[in-house]
Amino acid sequence: MATAEAKRPPSRLLFEGPEWDFEKLRRVYDAIEEIALNELGLSIYPNQIEVITSEQMLDAYASIGLPLMYRHWSFGKRFAREEALYRHGLQGLAYEIVINSSPCISYIMEENSMAMQTLVTAHAAFGHNHFFKNNYLFRQWTDATGILDYLTFARDFVTHAEEHYGVEAVERCLDAAHALMNHGVHRYARPPKLNLEEERQRQEDRRKHFEESYDDIWRTALIGEKPDEDPQGKAKLRAEVRRKLGLPEENLLYFLEKRAPRLEPWQRELVRVVRHISQYFYPQKQTRLMNEGCATFVHYEILTRLHEKGLISDGVFLEAVHSHTSVIFQPDYDDPRYNGLNPYALGFAMMRDIKRICLEPDDEDREWFPEIAGNKDPYGTLRHAWANYRDESFVLQYLSPRLIRDFRLFKVVDEEGADALVVKDIHDGRGYREIRRALSRHYDLARHDPDIQIRDVDFVGDRCLVLSHAVHDGILLDEPSCRAVLEHLGELWRYGIRLEEIDATTDRVLKTHEVPARL
Amino acid sequence: MNIIDRRPNPKGKSLANRQRFIDRARGEVKKALSDALKRRKVGESEGGEKVSIPSRGIVEPTFHRSGQGGRRDYVVPGNKKFVVGDRIERPPSGDAGGRGSASPEDGGEQDAFEFVLSKEEFLNLFFEDLELPDLVKTRIKESEATQLARAGFSVAGTPANLNIVRTMRNSLARRISLHRPTRSEIEAIERQVAAALAADDDESAEQGKLDLEKALRRTRRVAYIDPVDVRYNRFERIPRPNTQAVMFCLMDVSGSMTEAMKDLAKRFFLLLHVFLTRRYKTVQIVFIRHTSNAQEVDEDTFFHSRETGGTIVSTALEEMMRIVRERYSPDNWNIYAAQASDGDNYTEDSDRCSQLLGNEILPITQYFAYIEVGAEATLRHGFPSPPTDLWRTYGQIAAQHRNFAMRKVADQTQIFPVFHELFAKHRENA
Numbered sequence: 001m002a003t004a005e006a007k008r009p010p011s012r013l014l015f016e017g018p019e020w021d022f023e024k025l026r027r028v029y030d031a032i033e034e035i036a037l038n039e040l041g042l043s044i045y046p047n048q049i050e051v052i053t054s055e056q057m058l059d060a061y062a063s064i065g066l067p068l069m070y071r072h073w074s075f076g077k078r079f080a081r082e083e084a085l086y087r088h089g090l091q092g093l094a095y096e097i098v099i100n101s102s103p104c105i106s107y108i109m110e111e112n113s114m115a116m117q118t119l120v121t122a123h124a125a126f127g128h129n130h131f132f133k134n135n136y137l138f139r140q141w142t143d144a145t146g147i148l149d150y151l152t153f154a155r156d157f158v159t160h161a162e163e164h165y166g167v168e169a170v171e172r173c174l175d176a177a178h179a180l181m182n183h184g185v186h187r188y189a190r191p192p193k194l195n196l197e198e199e200r201q202r203q204e205d206r207r208k209h210f211e212e213s214y215d216d217i218w219r220t221a222l223i224g225e226k227p228d229e230d231p232q233g234k235a236k237l238r239a240e241v242r243r244k245l246g247l248p249e250e251n252l253l254y255f256l257e258k259r260a261p262r263l264e265p266w267q268r269e270l271v272r273v274v275r276h277i278s279q280y281f282y283p284q285k286q287t288r289l290m291n292e293g294c295a296t297f298v299h300y301e302i303l304t305r306l307h308e309k310g311l312i313s314d315g316v317f318l319e320a321v322h323s324h325t326s327v328i329f330q331p332d333y334d335d336p337r338y339n340g341l342n343p344y345a346l347g348f349a350m351m352r353d354i355k356r357i358c359l360e361p362d363d364e365d366r367e368w369f370p371e372i373a374g375n376k377d378p379y380g381t382l383r384h385a386w387a388n389y390r391d392e393s394f395v396l397q398y399l400s401p402r403l404i405r406d407f408r409l410f411k412v413v414d415e416e417g418a419d420a421l422v423v424k425d426i427h428d429g430r431g432y433r434e435i436r437r438a439l440s441r442h443y444d445l446a447r448h449d450p451d452i453q454i455r456d457v458d459f460v461g462d463r464c465l466v467l468s469h470a471v472h473d474g475i476l477l478d479e480p481s482c483r484a485v486l487e488h489l490g491e492l493w494r495y496g497i498r499l500e501e502i503d504a505t506t507d508r509v510l511k512t513h514e515v516p517a518r519l
Numbered sequence: 520m521n522i523i524d525r526r527p528n529p530k531g532k533s534l535a536n537r538q539r540f541i542d543r544a545r546g547e548v549k550k551a552l553s554d555a556l557k558r559r560k561v562g563e564s565e566g567g568e569k570v571s572i573p574s575r576g577i578v579e580p581t582f583h584r585s586g587q588g589g590r591r592d593y594v595v596p597g598n599k600k601f602v603v604g605d606r607i608e609r610p611p612s613g614d615a616g617g618r619g620s621a622s623p624e625d626g627g628e629q630d631a632f633e634f635v636l637s638k639e640e641f642l643n644l645f646f647e648d649l650e651l652p653d654l655v656k657t658r659i660k661e662s663e664a665t666q667l668a669r670a671g672f673s674v675a676g677t678p679a680n681l682n683i684v685r686t687m688r689n690s691l692a693r694r695i696s697l698h699r700p701t702r703s704e705i706e707a708i709e710r711q712v713a714a715a716l717a718a719d720d721d722e723s724a725e726q727g728k729l730d731l732e733k734a735l736r737r738t739r740r741v742a743y744i745d746p747v748d749v750r751y752n753r754f755e756r757i758p759r760p761n762t763q764a765v766m767f768c769l770m771d772v773s774g775s776m777t778e779a780m781k782d783l784a785k786r787f788f789l790l791l792h793v794f795l796t797r798r799y800k801t802v803q804i805v806f807i808r809h810t811s812n813a814q815e816v817d818e819d820t821f822f823h824s825r826e827t828g829g830t831i832v833s834t835a836l837e838e839m840m841r842i843v844r845e846r847y848s849p850d851n852w853n854i855y856a857a858q859a860s861d862g863d864n865y866t867e868d869s870d871r872c873s874q875l876l877g878n879e880i881l882p883i884t885q886y887f888a889y890i891e892v893g894a895e896a897t898l899r900h901g902f903p904s905p906p907t908d909l910w911r912t913y914g915q916i917a918a919q920h921r922n923f924a925m926r927k928v929a930d931q932t933q934i935f936p937v938f939h940e941l942f943a944k945h946r947e948n949a
Contacts (some may be wrong), residue, residue: 008658018892022522022524025522026520029520029522033520034538046520047521048520048521048523049520049521049522049523050522050524050525051522051523051524051526052525052526052528053526053530055530055531056526056528056530056532058526058533059530059531059532059533062533062536063532063533063536071535071536071539072536072539073536073539073540073542073543073577073751074536074540074579075533075535075536076533076535076537076538076539076540076541076670077540077577077579077632079533079536079537079540079630079635080537080540080541081633081634083634083635084633084634086634087635088859103521107525119866155630171539175579178579179579179580179581180582181581182581182582183582184593191745204838238820246622261759314611324550330596331597331599332599333595333596333597333598334597334599335597338595338597341595343595387788402826407596407597408592408596408598408599408654409595409596410595410598410601411592411593411594412590412592412593412595412607413590413591413592414590414592414593414609416587416588416589416590419609420606420607420608421606421607421608421609422604422606422737423601423602423603423604423605423606423607424597424603424606425603426601426602426603428599428603429762430603431603432835435594438594439594442594449583450582450583450584452582469582471589473589473590473591474588474589474590475584475585475588475589475591476584476585476588476589476592477582477583477584478583478584478586479585480580481578481581481582481583482582484578484580485581485582486581507915517706
């Protein structure tokens with residue numbers, strides 16, 4: 001026995017057995033880092049890996065993945081639901097949560113085996129981390145270094161407001177702001193980066209300003225109301241005030257924060273907090289497919305390389321691959337497990353496909369992707385894609401005919417009034433482009449969230465706020481939830497509100513919702 | 520790269536939010552609870568409760584597009600047989616194909632929201648507006664026990680209570696402020712002297728010796744620990760309310776008590792027990808069953824064995840008094856009693872009962888509840904039954920004593936309402 005062992009080449013394995021410890025984690029991390037930086041060419045924020053228990057994972061779920069959050073019942077609701085699902089075994093917990101911050105914090109669960117910890121480290125601490133650091137949306141829209149400070153500020157501010165103005169009043173205001181959260185982002189202009197000091201200062205200034213003055217717009221607007229004013233002058237004044245108010249405005253929370261006539265300064269600040277958090281998550285919503293695809297691709301490549309180098313055993317590799325395959329499982333549309341396209345599956349498949357196109361292109365690829373086919377630089381190509389696309393444009397650019405065939409994608413159209421759904425396109429020569437275009441539109445948030453704008457304010461009359469919903473494809477807003485959201489909006493605006501649903505192509509008003517003023 | 524072990528961090532970061540959520544949904548949670556209670560056994564209330572509440576009041580609405588109408592397209596995987604132009608029957612219920620869109624709409628509201636209440640949350644809601652009757656407290660106060668509690672520090676005390684941390688802190692502060700040389704400073708001077716001597720530098724050696732002497736003198740003058748530094752932990756005796764209770768369950772087990780009646784009684788006893796457990800650290804239970812004589816038994820025997828014989832209630836009351844005298848001095852125990860019976864009693868015994876209750880038992884018990892089970896069963900025939908012997912007797916007692924209550928219970932669903940009525944916070948004392 002002893003001689004046989006001596007003959008065997010020295011084992012290069014980083015670890016053996018399923019149990020993990022901090023020493024192993026560190027060894028594995030170093031080996032992964034070596035591959036990620038030198039072979040894949042990733043560029044990452046410094047990493048911070050935190051080991052947590054399943055209960056702490058549930059806590060993290062409840063505060064939408066952020067390490068700290070202000071208090072609100074809705075987080076408790078989320079917690080109660082997740083906990084119930086978990087306790088009844090209906091749902092497992094994520095193996096990890098990763099936070100877009102610098103240092104990039106990855107939570108990993110203590111229940112994971114060492115093989116899973118390896119996978120999760122590669123997935124979160126390198127895959128997601130690289131994406132957060134390099135993708136243009138995150139670079140433009142979020143501030144990884146400032147977010148934790150800002151959250152601390154937000155939490156303290158909410159606590160402070162609760163002490164001063166009562167839990168109930170704060171809750172009412174937050175409820176209302178949460179209802180409008182999806183409409184609290186700047187979609188086109190870049191927001192300035194968060195700076196904690198400025199943020200505090202600005203809040204202080206705002207308080208002082210409100211103590212010293214009152215809103216200028218409303219004063220000039222009301223002066224303008226003279227019965228014998230000529231109509232032309234009135235129209236001019238109207239245009240002038242609209243310009244001053246910055247209308248039309250699609251960021252509802254921003255408008256309320258700046259312009260709502262009857263909000264207290266602390267309420268404006270609460271609206272701002274919610275708006276910032278919404279803005280922070282906006283890039284994540286637009287890049288789910290790419291983000292998960294990138295992380296999955298990275299862990300797959302890294303695990304394969306670790307195995308090839310003999311650093312992990314066959315058993316570990318198989319365990320990781322087993323988990324990997326269940327993550328990228330895509331059931332067919334008629335499967336009871338079907339729940340939309342799995343972003344892990346599609347994202348990973350597209351990135352593998354790009355690698356294939358770069359290395360072993362066929363004629364079809366050369367025709368469809370002349371600029372990358374056979375360029376022999378798969379990682380460089382992918383890094384470029386990760387940095388410069390979001391889901392919508394990524395699909396539009398890189399979804400290949402081969403993948404459409406592999407997934408057997410097809411497009412169905414459901415038209416109101418028709419007695420059946422019609423298959424419009426399938427995976428054939430004529431269908432590729434149309435399927436690609438249609439799928440890309442599904443990933444376009446601007447088309448997914450209803451397009452709602454503040455169009456006008458009746459500033460000379462009853463201060464009624466006029467919103468418009470641009471109706472595409474004849475799909476109106478869901479009536480009960482729309483009503484509920486408008487009630488919340490009324491809580492902040494406090495005067496009358498009218499929401500008109502206007503057909504985007506014909507400008508015809510299809511439906512009007514109204515909420516009376518609260519005086 | 521950092522690896523941080525967060526596991527020791529405090530758990531339950533979400534508890535505050537969870538509490539807020541439950542507060543918000545309180546009305547609906549309570550309703551769901553009372554529905555759930557009707558179905559299940561009270562004996563199970565030890566565990567948590569799964570409740571399902573309508574999502575009204577806890578919805579988080581957002582603007583989203585309606586699931587109906589208009590023109591929409593879906594890109595879905597797994598085409599097996601379709602070619603362009605194929606028509607697919609619209610799936611029933613207007614559900615867009617059972618296929619979901621490629622990016623499912625958020626904010627779709629579930630009709631019901633299901634989650635699990637912990638045992639504590641459950642009991643809090645369950646007994647929310649109930650309170651132990653605030654009776655006979657005056658006498659209980661006299662016999663309150665006391666316990667020692669920390670009450671800051673004092674400058675005098677026994678050595679056993681010396682607070683070393685405080686003492687040393689004061690000592691350190693004093694030593695610093697009075698410039699008492701530290702050991703290392705003295706050693707430094709000594710080294711200097713030694714170095715000077717070794718270098719034959721007499722002048723600095725002399726100077727060093729002077730410094731050293733000065734330092735040592737100062738050390739002697741400024742004590743390391745001075746009496747003014749010393750602090751002792753101070754304790755105070757504070758009165759402590761009694762935190763132990765004993766609960767007597769008295770039940771008639773004669774042949775006239777059916778299993779159903781016993782079951783009702785059992786439910787009431789269990790409820791009372793859970794309720795007392797919430798208020799007192801320790802609650803002991805004594806089971807006394809009686810026919811024409813009474814004996815203390817264990818729980819199983821109490822509920823499950825049957826006896827034959829007449830019914831003499833006073834024997835149970837006597838047995839209870841005997842046990843109180845032997846084991847549960849009213850000075851140390853809060854005494855509760857619940858009696859269940861079908862109301863039968865040996866007619867001559869009634870006087871004895873009311874005497875025992877009025878003169879001996881009620882003065883020492885916190886609360887005595889009498890439940891007459893199955894008493895209204897005869898109503899079904901259209902005639903209210905005449906009050907039973909025991910009911911008449913106890914009726915007179917109830918009029919005189921505030922810590923005595925009596926109710927009739929005919930079926931399971933009345934148990935909780937009756938219990939609620941007995942212990943409701945602002946109940947009117949008859």
